[in-house]
Amino acid sequence: MVSLLDVQGVSAGYSSVPVIHEVDLHVNAGEVVALVGPNGAGKTTTMNAIGGFVKTLHGEIKFGGQRMPSAPHRRARNGLAFVNENRSVLRTLSTRENLKLARVDPARCLELFPELGDRLDLKAGDLSGGEQQMLAVGRALAREPRLLMVDELSLGLAPLTTERLFGAVRGAADTARTGILLVEQHLNNVMRFADRVYLMLSGRVAFEGSASELAASRSRVVQAYFGRGEAEQQDRG
Ligand SMILES: Nc1ncnc2c1ncn2[C@@H]1O[C@H](COP(=O)(O)OP(=O)(O)O)[C@@H](O)[C@H]1O
């Protein structure tokens, strides 16, 4: 089976200095894949390389079996959607205008996140962090991408909002066969919603497996690499 996204031996970085090394990673249609790892591990750089925002120095990225075009907008046209760490909502425009600019019917976004219904005419900058993330994810999913990447899906958000966001991406994977690749800090969320997990450490993939395999080797992997304190924190999170 050809993977929807196939990252093969990719090194990428800034000013020709690689910060991620020989990364192999794939996402199948209908799969939710989580990228985890400590700060500075290279998760965002990996996402940016896939999105076309950081140059690939070595290796190859294939999408639907084809080599990716280099320009980000051409990757987007091929069905690759990317919600980056900054959520990329236009803060001075209303929610409705943000959707209109992306050529998204607000009704489609509201099917996913009805709670945005009374927020349509507010400036996106006046929405809560959770509402902004719903707008960013709703806007992306409403365009029915083949692959959605979300960097830091739940960072700084309340548990209920996080639940809604994970529900929406899991739903897209299950019903529309959308591939989902997301960066997530909370291992508990990863266990509950992701099919597979990649752990990155110092720019390399250090562990790949199902969420349950990560759970099984949790004490070893998590304690060895995240440190005991963080493992306990993640347990509570
Ligand atoms: N724009 C940049 N220019 C130079 N180095 C960067 C840039 N962005 C990130 N880095 C470096 O690349 C490494 C990986 O960072 P990043 O991909 O943001 O990690 P993560 O998302 O896992 O926290 C870090 O050492 C970081 O300092």
Ligand SMILES: [Mg+2]
């Ligand atoms: Mg990051």
